[in-house]
Amino acid sequence: MKTRKLSLLMTLMLLMSMFIAACSGGNQDTSQSNENEGENEESQTEAQQEKSVPQVLNIIEGSEIPTMDSAMGTDAVSFQVMNEVFEGLYRLGPDNQPVEGVAINHDVSEDGLVYTFHLRDNAVWSNGTPVTAHDFVFSWQRAIDPNTTSEYGPYMMSGVIKNADKISAGEMQPSDLGVEAVDDTTLRVTLERPVPYFNTLMTFPTFLPQNEEFLTSQGDQYSLEVENLIYNGPFTLTEWKHEDGWVLKKNFSYWDAATVKLETINVKVVKDPATAVSLYETNQIDRVGLTAEFVDKYKTSPEFKSFGEPSLAYLKMNQKGHPALANVNIRRAISKAIDKQSLADVILNNGSIPAYWSIPKDFVTHPETGEDFRAKNGNFNEYNVEEAKALWAQGLSEIGTDSVTIELLGGDTETSIKIQEYIKNQLETNLAGLTVDLKNVPFEFRLDLDTNEDYQMQFAGWSPDYLDAMTFADMWVTDGGHNHMNYSNPRFDELINNAKTTLASDPVARFEAMQESERILLEEDAALAPLYQRGTSQLWRPYVKNVHIHSFGPDYSYKWASIEK
Incomplete structure (x- = not known):
């Protein structure tokens, strides 16, 4: 989902709450590890607690709702x-x-x-x-x-x-x-x-x-x-102040309303991480995503939680958006010129890891050997400044110029702007003759520009829509609904089509076809410049229970959540 999980899909771009859908490693929730201790005693008082404690959850999002x-x-x-x-x-x-x-x-x-x-x-x-x-x-x-x-x-x-x-x-x-x-x-x-x-x-x-x-x-x-x-569903949307926030109320007409404990979910749109943390510190919200500067401050707090996710961030390079990006050596140089380890460790500092792949690690495994998807392919286009410079010089020679200006489309939150400024600095420092102009826009506007292919290079991301490598693999087929960067390779298309059709009943061959398609996408064509696989660091009020975090699809489920003080 754009992160969109388009596809889509970003949580980091949007205060860790909207990049794309999801947490790696499967099921997680906000319950404490000792929650089951004294379970019998707790069950005796649960009904009284629920009646006496207001069932109101206060949270934030980094963006307006683009559509309902x-x-x-x-x-x-x-x-x-x-x-x-x-x-x-x-x-x-x-x-x-x-x-x-x-x-x-x-x-x-x-x-x-x-x-x-x-x-x-x-x-x-x-x-x-x-x-x-x-x-x-x-x-x-x-x-x-x-x-x-x-x-x-x-x-x-x-x-x-x-x-x-x-x-x-x-x-x-x-x-x-x-x-x-x-x-x-x-x-x-x-x-x-x-x-x-x-x-x-x-x-x-x-x-x-x-x-x-x-x-x-x-x-x-x-x-x-x-x-x-x-x-x-479990809730109804009772108030929607565009660009400001919305309110969800329990739906008493829902068939399973007896299970739903929360009466109200108040959601406020906040794009600035410092403002978000301040709201948490002053007890106005119950969950907040932490950006790099706040992780070290709060990582010893009992309310701190950190987990990895099968969500990817990358640079999309529109091969018809700029003549230089149609050149494979230019694209490969851009991918190799960015220090992704420092991006993950210093700029993000939230559990994210550098990504050299288009299908995340710790997401799906080989149906026969049980090995992670990454075991066969490993890393592509790792950071190497000398190789990047040589590829860049070769690419410039091939397109007949000694300088290029490329516009980088990205988000307007503080976190995404920091990431985009880091990318600009890395590329301009390591690739002589390159100028990167930043275009920072609201998330909804970026989605429109992406759909209309009205960009040159874009900081984007994806979270899985379902539990299968295909949710990442088939995004880049020719004229695909999420391609939007004019990438096309007949062999790549063939592999994806086979994985969907003739190999549908052969799990091993299907899996390996998707691995080969990734190799073509990144090793042969350098169509994308992967940046990082998302991690999330957050603060949660300990009284918020049973908010389930999903590894694909919507990030959270509140149907089973409750406030227990």
Whole structure:
């Protein structure tokens, strides 16, 4: 997700809370390690505590919500809010596995191509309308319809759900999508091929339902304000002050409302890290992300938490955005000219590690050997100033110039500006004749510029949308929905296509095809300049319990959270 996890996806760019979706190493929550001690005694007083302690959570985000239309969402902030106010067939549970949502269970055909989901009959929208299989059919058909201009619809469905490719290409009608409402509580989905990660896909916001009657009644105002939305999740969006913050309230119409303990979640948009820490110190918020200058100060605090994530930050180089970036030696020089270790250790200082890859470490493993994805390929384009200078000189000679000015698009938060200034300094210091002009813009604006390919070089990132290497691997296929940097390599495309089709039933060959595609992307073509794999350092109030942190999809789940003082 852009970090977006577009894709997307950044938490670090946005006060550690929106880069892309997720924490490596699977399930984590905010409970203390000794939480189970005296469990029996605690259970006896839990009901009294919940009644006496206000169930109000106060948090911050680094950005405005770009959209509340699930067909149009591409970023971690939107997906996070959608995860709380809407519900799909399944949602991610405390252990990062799908748990019941609108669907109670499902059946799969012997060939793995047909999924039949059985929906509960007590799921309702906040206006009292039942949530039915028809709401899923309408939503998915709308997301794949080219007229909707959804990015994630084609990205998540193409090659997965039957006919999605042809529909997004305008060769078939949205009604031809392989999704059918057998009746109000039975949804049948037909796939193009067996998809190993399909269950986890069903937890992702693109596959949320939408109520056709309500959406149509709102016209072009749908999802723009709280009054233009209805909800079927644990919470409702009751207040939305654009660029300032929003308020979530418990949804008493939710089928599992008895599980939801939080009554209110107050979210304030704060872009400045010092302001954010000040809010935490003055007890105005319950969680804060720490940037480099605050980590050392607070790392011995009992409220300090740090963890790694399978989320990547990198430089996207638009090969049609600037003539120099079409040259492989120029791109390779840029990647090698940045000291990523110092970036991670000094500028970030939050548990992030230097990245020399396009698919993160500690995310997925080889289906036969159990080795990490990184075991075979290792590192690409490591920091080497002398090699960078030689490649740069060769590249300049090939394009017939001795100087280049490149604009670097990035975020406008204090953290992202520091990172972008560091990149500018590294490149201008190590590559003679290079000038880097910084263009720092709000996150939502950056997403628009990325989609329109209106940039030259961009500081961006991605968090995984589902638990499979493909969530990173297929981003860079020719004309792909998240490519947006005009990269194209037929062999890369072939490997990704094979991994999705002919190798779908051969886990080992499929896995190794994705490893080879990464080698082509970075070793042969230097299409990206990876920077770091994100780590997160935060302060959490000890009374905030059971906020579950996910390694893919939305960053957090608040359905099970509570305040226990």
